[in-house]
Amino acid sequence: MGDLLNTLPLAAVEGEGHPVTIWGLLIYLTAVFAVIAWFVAGARKGLSKRTFTTKQANWAEQLYLFIENMCVSAIGAHGRKYVPMITTFWLIIFVGNLFSLFAPYAPTADLGFNLGMALVSIGYVQWEGIKSNGLVGHLSHFAGPKLGLAFIPLSLLLFCIELVSEIMKNISLSLRIYANIHGGHEAVTNMNHVGEGAFVPIGAFLLPLKVLTCLIQAMIFCLLTCVYIGLVTSHHGDDHGHDHGDLAHA
């Protein structure tokens, strides 16, 4: 049985230092996409003119309203065009997190996968900033407020600090999800070791907290992406109204 676990790279065999390979991660990702495809197919089938007929359609409407509310409040009125991307992120992270409750491994419990998602998210923020402000405008966004000529060393220092902060955003975004999901798994494993003598899985009492963590981490990732997009795409021309989202001032 242990040999089967070694050949099918589905889980890291405990105590042997054999990590999950990329093929194992791809198997889990296929399962995640299968669940998302089932959800979306059920939602499409349940669309109708009066009321939704399937459960998935109702939940999809709730998801859409939640993401749209988050995007519009964080980015402004033009935030609606980012809703598909944020919904994709949310679905992948949420379903990937849910897998950690049932399987010994999950896509979002992999630091590499989370780093990939964070790089895509921050890269998309940079792309949107360059598209809306131009390359020079986007780079001068890092230099802080425009002071006089005598403050150029201060502006250079601010530029370096902002650059490092931007790189830290990748690390914080990826490490947050990895630590919550993988750390939750490790915590449950260790608590189970405590109750091993009496055959009581004490780690099972952490499961409700883990479900809450799954939801919250997906929401936090999407909210932070929205806030970063709102920070770089705030249009200075029509700033008299409420176009700058009210969450972006945080």
Added chain:
Amino acid sequence: MNGNYVGSFGIGYGLAVLGIALGLGLIGYSALQGMARQPEAIGKLQTVMLIALAFVELTFFLTLFLAPNMINVVPK
């Protein structure tokens, strides 16, 4: 990493958790106070409280996962 560091990890993590627990308690306290004053704002306060919770938890996880990599001083 030799045996001299075994105790310091425990104290280090303990201090980190102390700060985090105090921070989380303060977040919960202010959220509950706000909710008690304005019960109609409970939804918004809940959202903001969870956001602040994630940021405070992140510092703990940074300590947990980045601290072992920072050890590069080996006494002779």
